Amino acid sequence: KQEVTQIPAALSVPEGENLVLNCSFTDSAIYNLQWFRQDPGKGLTSLLLIQSSQREQTSGRLNASLDKSSGRSTLYIAASQPGDSATYLCAVTTDSWGKLQFGAGTQVVVTP
Amino acid sequence: ETGVTQSPTHLIKTRGQQVTLRCSSQSGHNTVSWYQQALGQGPQFIFQYYREEENGRGNFPPRFSGLQFPNYSSELNVNALELDDSALYLCASWTGGEQFFGPGTRLTVL
Numbered sequence: 001k002q003e004v005t006q007i008p009a010a011l012s013v014p015e016g017e018n019l020v021l022n023c024s025f026t027d028s029a030i031y032n033l034q035w036f037r038q039d040p041g042k043g044l045t046s047l048l049l050i051q052s053s054q055r056e057q058t059s060g061r062l063n064a065s066l067d068k069s070s071g072r073s074t075l076y077i078a079a080s081q082p083g084d085s086a087t088y089l090c091a092v093t094t095d096s097w098g099k100l101q102f103g104a105g106t107q108v109v110v111t112p
Numbered sequence: 113e114t115g116v117t118q119s120p121t122h123l124i125k126t127r128g129q130q131v132t133l134r135c136s137s138q139s140g141h142n143t144v145s146w147y148q149q150a151l152g153q154g155p156q157f158i159f160q161y162y163r164e165e166e167n168g169r170g171n172f173p174p175r176f177s178g179l180q181f182p183n184y185s186s187e188l189n190v191n192a193l194e195l196d197d198s199a200l201y202l203c204a205s206w207t208g209g210e211q212f213f214g215p216g217t218r219l220t221v222l
Binding site: 004032034036041042043044045046049089091095097098099100101102103104105 | 116118143145147152153154155156157160162167168170200202204206208209210211212213214215216218
């Protein structure tokens with residue numbers, strides 16, 4: 001059974017510092033991995049999608065890596081800003097129909 | 113291209129009642145999934161619909177049921193509400209690749 005874990009559960013950094021968020025999964029047979037952002041009480045905003053054949057994806061200040069063999073993904077956010085404060089969730093799909101299995105998320109606070 | 117929308121935004125019900133939540137998928141997306149997110153947890157997969165047929169179900173009882181319509185919009189119905197059904201309900205539309213989520217419906221069961 002696939003399990004997705006995100007550590008730490010919460011993180012506080014000063015503005016300008018780089019953020020490193022970790023995601024691990026127990027079954028390496030994934031189709032893809034997606035990172036999401038969630039503001040309090042809101043829906044999910046897709047940040048990056050990494051296909052199982054890819055090693056990383058980049059979008060602006062965001063970079064996500066994927067190491068399928070070790071069951072890990074890391075989301076890097078460069079030069080953090082207070083607006084980056086949110087909960088970040090990773091999710092994997094283990095079938096071709098895109099059904100997502102989520103971690104519990106990492107709550108990030110960026111202090112000015 | 114319109115995004116995923118959900119209605120209502122918030123809902124308060126009492127135990128034993130029934131509720132219907134609605135989702136309009138992103139234009140052209142023929143697959144809709146529903147998720148339940150309890151406070152402080154990641155979303156849990158409820159079920160998925162593809163072209164009006166259920167296409168997979170998570171570990172949820174039969175009192176959670178759904179529909180998808182020809183325009184790919186969808187409903188989630190929950191019967192005999194329990195206190196533990198209080199959660200944020202999210203729908204996601206997909207046609208391969210990236211998934212797009214709606215803003216969610218916050219359901220409170222008293």
